Amino acid sequence: MLLNKVLRAGERAGRIVEVEAYAGASDPASHAFRGPTPRNATMFGPAGHLYVYFTYGMHHCANVVCGAPGTAEAVLLRALHPIDGLDEMHLARPAAVRAIDLCSGPAKLCEALGIDRSSDGLDLCGPGGPVRLLDDGTPPPDEPLVSTRVGIRVATERPWRFAVPGDPHVSRGRPS
């Protein structure tokens, strides 16, 4: 469970408040559904690594690889609650006026934290890495908000989106 874990990149850090699950070969909405390619190679590697992809000609999105090597299971990070390095985040995202706009979307959080395709494949658990996943002791919510995934056109019925209830930094496509 990644909810309420902390993602840190240098001075910048945020608590994960919204995620979506993607289940490799058994999930038509997953980038890995049609097998390995140069782009999604990281997903087929070991868990705990960062899968970053480029889309819409201008945006990056970040996933945490989860399953055993070869299964290509991953979790898309959809929103963070900023907790450190707010000034740097604002510099990286001039479009965000309010703090609430800094990380309330998968492409927004990548821009705010300076994550792009060059960060693809990083080990999030290794100490001293440029991008890391930390546990500060905050437990995941007892009853996460569950809803359907956003922005996909297939397998839209799968309720694989999870969020921290009541957190204002959750992205636009509101859970029902």
Added chain:
DNA sequence: CTTTGGATCGTCT
């Protein structure tokens, strides 16, 4: 407040 359309290019068919 909600809806609409433009931006922009790597990747796979």
Added chain:
DNA sequence: GACGATCCAAAGG
């Protein structure tokens, strides 16, 4: 050659 796990500004109620 078509399209996408998106975002934002502008226009319309």
